[in-house]
Amino acid sequence: MKTLSTTTPSFEADFTALLARASVAPEVSGVVREIIERVRTEGDVALLDYIARFDKQTLTAESLRVTAEEIEAALAQTPEVLSEALAIAARRIELFHKTQLPRDIEFTDEAGITCGMRWGALDAVGLYVPGGKAAYPSSVLMNAIPAKVAGVGRIAMVVPAPGRVLNPYVLAAAHAAGITEIYRVGGAQAVAALAYGTATIKRVDRIVGPGNAYVAEAKRQVFGQVGIDSIAGPSEVLIIADEGADPTQLAYDLLAQAEHDEDAQSILVTTSASLAEAVANEVTRALETLPRKQIARTSWDRHGAIILVQDEDEAVDIANRVAPEHLQLMLIDPAPIFSKVRHAGAVFLGRNTPEAMGDYIIGPNHVLPTSGTARFASGLSVYDFMKRTTYAAVPGQALAALGPHAVTLAKAEGLTAHAQSIAVRLPKD
Numbered sequence: 001m002k003t004l005s006t007t008t009p010s011f012e013a014d015f016t017a018l019l020a021r022a023s024v025a026p027e028v029s030g031v032v033r034e035i036i037e038r039v040r041t042e043g044d045v046a047l048l049d050y051i052a053r054f055d056k057q058t059l060t061a062e063s064l065r066v067t068a069e070e071i072e073a074a075l076a077q078t079p080e081v082l083s084e085a086l087a088i089a090a091r092r093i094e095l096f097h098k099t100q101l102p103r104d105i106e107f108t109d110e111a112g113i114t115c116g117m118r119w120g121a122l123d124a125v126g127l128y129v130p131g132g133k134a135a136y137p138s139s140v141l142m143n144a145i146p147a148k149v150a151g152v153g154r155i156a157m158v159v160p161a162p163g164r165v166l167n168p169y170v171l172a173a174a175h176a177a178g179i180t181e182i183y184r185v186g187g188a189q190a191v192a193a194l195a196y197g198t199a200t201i202k203r204v205d206r207i208v209g210p211g212n213a214y215v216a217e218a219k220r221q222v223f224g225q226v227g228i229d230s231i232a233g234p235s236e237v238l239i240i241a242d243e244g245a246d247p248t249q250l251a252y253d254l255l256a257q258a259e260h261d262e263d264a265q266s267i268l269v270t271t272s273a274s275l276a277e278a279v280a281n282e283v284t285r286a287l288e289t290l291p292r293k294q295i296a297r298t299s300w301d302r303h304g305a306i307i308l309v310q311d312e313d314e315a316v317d318i319a320n321r322v323a324p325e326h327l328q329l330m331l332i333d334p335a336p337i338f339s340k341v342r343h344a345g346a347v348f349l350g351r352n353t354p355e356a357m358g359d360y361i362i363g364p365n366h367v368l369p370t371s372g373t374a375r376f377a378s379g380l381s382v383y384d385f386m387k388r389t390t391y392a393a394v395p396g397q398a399l400a401a402l403g404p405h406a407v408t409l410a411k412a413e414g415l416t417a418h419a420q421s422i423a424v425r426l427p428k429d
């Protein structure tokens with residue numbers, strides 16, 4: 001963990017170094033390129049080979065897909081209390097995402113031309129559910145429910161099963177969300193299979209969902225062949241806290257991201273030097289209580305930071321420069337600072353709203369842009385599973401009135417067929 005202060009001369013250099021984590025390591029990019037190329041050309045053979053290498057599983061093309069019996073068996077292993085929590089979370093996520101359903105528009109303008117825009121669901125999407133270092137039943141719900149709400153025709157889910165074990169709660173979550181097409185494959189190879197198709201996994205039109213650096217880079221590389229949502233890579237949080245915040249609460253908030261991945265990032269920004277010191281001590285203590293302390297410690301050591309600022313305006317300026325996946329405003333009155341936030345995947349307002357509540361149960365999506373991409377990207381939503389088509393109908397009198405202007409524009413571009421396409425329809429007088 002680094003302690004930075006905006007008043008030190010080296011601050012800009014230190015801050016830039018902290019953000020360098022955002023760029024993809026060249027070795028990841030090269031490895032991913034090779035995996036995609038092999039899956040594209042060799043299909044299932046390459047897929048099964050990578051599964052053996054990375055997930056230590058010997059599969060056949062026939063056993064790639066999870067069977068209905070396996071889903072039944074997983075449900076039988078799921079405790080009642082977890083089924084209930086999944087159902088409550090699913091309902092809340094569905095409610096929030098239903099409010100996003102967009103409206104078609106249509107109007108007739110003063111020339112008499114009718115213009116419109118119609119929304120439609122995608123035919124086929126692939127959901128990436130991470131499963132390397134931890135299983136994420138919550139990410140199944142966050143991926144699948146907006147797709148269902150949008151009305152997507154075919155939904156295929158991929159999830160790795162490291163060490164041969166496919167987490168039963170992931171299958172229970174898939175069942176709760178109504179997903180039945182599930183393949184036990186993850187990493188860049190799963191993304192490549194969804195993008196290009198293999199004999200077993202049919203290609204999709206868009207791939208969504210979070211994953212580690214390999215998954216995020218694979219999505220970036222297949223973009224164009226298929227659509228993607230955003231680059232939702234290793235998790236991040238930036239917390240702005242004032243003097244009165246509770247150091248223990250903040251320590252766990254920081255570690256909640258760090259325990260995801262060695263590449264995760266947790267940053268505290270505060271005006272209080274005494275709070276900064278108390279949180280650093282609490283993190284050291286709390287780390288020892290975590291079963292995943294190895295991952296969390298590596299993440300905190302490599303990418304963690306506490307930044308001392310002079311006032312809250314400086315704090316929000318830093319948040320906007322980081323454009324974090326999650327921004328927690330652990331302030332008595334977060335509203336004035338919130339109004340100045342321009343770049344963040346999701347914002348958590350007030351001390352009773354830790355980001356972990358948003359991971360599971362609040363309702364907005366937890367698949368969010370990382371690595372500074374919140375400057376231009378948004379979290380997963382119903383819109384990621386839909387697309388728009390515009391349409392127009394031009395009546396004769398509008399063609400006669402506006403057609404000559406269009407002919408003028410076409411001639412100015414030197415496009416004779418364009419001009420003629422319109423001119424031959426104009427009334428001859």
Ligand SMILES: NC(=O)c1ccc[n+]([C@@H]2O[C@H](COP(=O)([O-])OP(=O)(O)OC[C@H]3O[C@@H](n4cnc5c(N)ncnc54)[C@H](O)[C@@H]3O)[C@@H](O)[C@H]2O)c1
Pocket residue numbers: 031054055129130131132133134136139160161162185186187188189210211212213214215232233234235260261264325366367368369370
């Ligand atoms: N941004 C979000 O919305 C969000 C949500 C949930 C989780 N996450 C993030 O998802 C990630 C989950 O990561 P994970 O690793 O647990 O699971 P994962 O499913 O993303 O990745 C596991 C796969 O990575 C591949 N892989 C691992 N090491 C490799 C190597 N050296 N070369 C090539 N491929 C390799 C393997 O195929 C493996 O099956 C974490 O970074 C977590 O922070 C992000």
Ligand SMILES: N[C@H](CO)Cc1c[nH]c[nH+]1
Pocket residue numbers: 136138139234235236325359366367368
């Ligand atoms: N914090 C993760 C998004 O970055 C999502 C998650 C799932 N489960 C727990 N957390």
Ligand SMILES: [Zn+2]
Pocket residue numbers: 235256257260356359
């Ligand atoms: Zn989380």
